Amino acid sequence: MVFRNHFHVIIAFIFISLPFSSIALHVVTPIKEFKILPSTDPSSSHFNSVNIKGHYSTKTNSNGCFNKIYAFGDSYTDTGNAQLLDSSKNLKKGQEKPNNGWLLIDFVRDALNISSLPPYKSVNANFSSGVNFAMAGATVFTEEFLSQHKINSTLMWKDGYHSFQTQIEWYNKFVSDIACKGKNNESCKADMENSLFWVGEIGIDDYVRALRSKVSLRWIKDMAMVHTSRLLATLLDSGAKYIVVEGLPPLGCYPFAKSSRHFVKDDMNCNAKINRVTKAHNHDLQDMLEGFRRRKGANVSISYADYFDAYKVITGNLNKFGFEDAFKACCGHHRNKILNFSFKILCGMSGAETCRHPDSYIHWDGIHLTEAMYRQLSEFFLHGNFCKPSFIHLIRVKKGLLRD
Numbered sequence: 231m232v233f234r235n236h237f238h239v240i241i242a243f244i245f246i247s248l249p250f251s252s253i254a255l256h257v258v259t260p261i262k263e264f265k266i267l268p269s270t271d272p273s274s275s276h277f278n279s280v281n282i283k284g285h286y287s288t289k290t291n292s293n294g295c296f297n298k299i300y301a302f303g304d305s306y307t308d309t310g311n312a313q314l315l316d317s318s319k320n321l322k323k324g325q326e327k328p329n330n331g332w333l334l335i336d337f338v339r340d341a342l343n344i345s346s347l348p349p350y351k352s353v354n355a356n357f358s359s360g361v362n363f364a365m366a367g368a369t370v371f372t373e374e375f376l377s378q379h380k381i382n383s384t385l386m387w388k389d390g391y392h393s394f395q396t397q398i399e400w401y402n403k404f405v406s407d408i409a410c411k412g413k414n415n416e417s418c419k420a421d422m423e424n425s426l427f428w429v430g431e432i433g434i435d436d437y438v439r440a441l442r443s444k445v446s447l448r449w450i451k452d453m454a455m456v457h458t459s460r461l462l463a464t465l466l467d468s469g470a471k472y473i474v475v476e477g478l479p480p481l482g483c484y485p486f487a488k489s490s491r492h493f494v495k496d497d498m499n500c501n502a503k504i505n506r507v508t509k510a511h512n513h514d515l516q517d518m519l520e521g522f523r524r525r526k527g528a529n530v531s532i533s534y535a536d537y538f539d540a541y542k543v544i545t546g547n548l549n550k551f552g553f554e555d556a557f558k559a560c561c562g563h564h565r566n567k568i569l570n571f572s573f574k575i576l577c578g579m580s581g582a583e584t585c586r587h588p589d590s591y592i593h594w595d596g597i598h599l600t601e602a603m604y605r606q607l608s609e610f611f612l613h614g615n616f617c618k619p620s621f622i623h624l625i626r627v628k629k630g631l632l633r634d
Contacts, residue, residue, distance in 0.1 A: 341608065
C-alpha cells in the first residue's frame with residue numbers, strides 16, 4: 231500500500247533578488263543561567279558528558295520504548311546510503327559517514343537499545359529495527375535549477391542528483407513493499423505508531439553549496455520548509471505518531487562560513503548573515519511544527535530539537551565539555567591555519583591532514599561535526615531540555631504516563 235502525500239504547504243513566494251535584511255527574524259530566547267556538573271551516569275562517564283542544572287530533565291528509562299526508528303535527512307544523518315550508492319568523493323573504502331565515528335542518530339539508536347539502523351540501500355539488510363533513509367548530499371533544489379544557476383551540485387559528492395523527494399519515494403516504497411506488505415491499513419498504522427521518526431537537518435548542504443553563489447538564502451529556507459512539510463505530511467498520513475525534527479545549528483559558526491572574506495561578525499564571533507538565515511529557518515520550522523500539532527491534536531507528539539541553542543551552550547563552555555577549539559576543523563587543509571578549512575582541499579582529498587585528538591574538536595571537516603560533538607548533543611536532546619517538548623516528555627507520553 232502506498233500512502234499519498236497530502237501537502238500541507240502554503241505556496242512559497244520566491245524572491246531571489248529580495249535583500250536578506252527584509253526577512254523577519256526570530257530572536258532566540260536567552261538561555262537561563264545554569265551550573266554544569268560532572269555526570270553521575272556511569273554509562274556515559276567516559277564520554278565527558280555533563281548534567282546541566284536548571285536545563286536538565288531527570289532521565290527516564292527509554293529502553294524498549296520504541297522497537298523501530300525511521301530516520302531522514304542529509305549527511306548529518308546518513309549512515310551509509312551515499313557510500314552504498316558510491317556518491318561520495320571523499321569517503322574511504324568501508325567508511326560510511328563523513329566524520330570520525332558515530333552520528334547523532336547512532337547515539338539515539340543506542341540510547342533506545344536498538345541494535346542497528348541499516349541504510350535503505352543496504353542489500354539483504356534486516357529492517358526489523360527500522361531504516362535510515364537519509365542521504366548525504368540531498369538537496370532542496372531541482373536538477374534544472376542547479377544547472378541554470380551554476381551551483382556546485384557536487385561539493386564533496388560525485389555527479390548525481392538526489393532531492394529530499396527521493397527519501398519520500400523510498401519511504402513509500404518501503405512501506406508498501408516491505409513494512410506493510412500483507413497488512414491491512416489498520417495494522418500497518420498500528421506498527422508505525424510504535425516507531426520513532428527522526429527527521430534530521432534539511433537544507434544544510436544547500437546553504438553550503440549556495441554560499442558563494444547569487445542564490446537567495448531566503449529562497450533556500452523557503453524550499454527547505456516545502457520539503458520538510460511534504461515529508462511530515464507523508465509520515466503522519468502513514469501513521470507516524472512520535473516524531474522528532476531537528477532544527478539547524480548556527481551555521482555561521484562553522485569553518486565553511488567563517489572562511490568567507492570580510493563577513494560581518496555577530497555576538498558569537500560568527501558569520502552574522504548565515505546565522506540570521508539559520509534563525510529564520512528555525513523560526514519558520516517551529517511555526518510549521520506547531521501547525522501540524524494543532525491539526526493533529528493529542529494524537530501525535532512532535533518535538534523540535536533545538537540544535538542552535540544546544541550548540542551555543544557547548545561552544546560557550548568548551549572546557550566544561552572537554553573541547554578545546556570552537557571553530558577549527560580537525561580534518562582539512564592547513565592553508566587557513568585558524569580554521570584548517572579550504573573548499574579546494576576538503577577532508578579526504580590529497581593534501582588534507584587530520585588532527586591527532588579529534589575528541590577535543592567540535593568540527594570534523596568544516597562542514598560536519600565530530601563524534602564527540604554528536605555525543606554531547608545527544609545528551610542534550612535525549613536527556614536535557616533542548617527538545618521542545620522534551621524527549622523525556624515524549625517517552626512518558628509513549629508509555630502512557632502523560633497525555634501529550
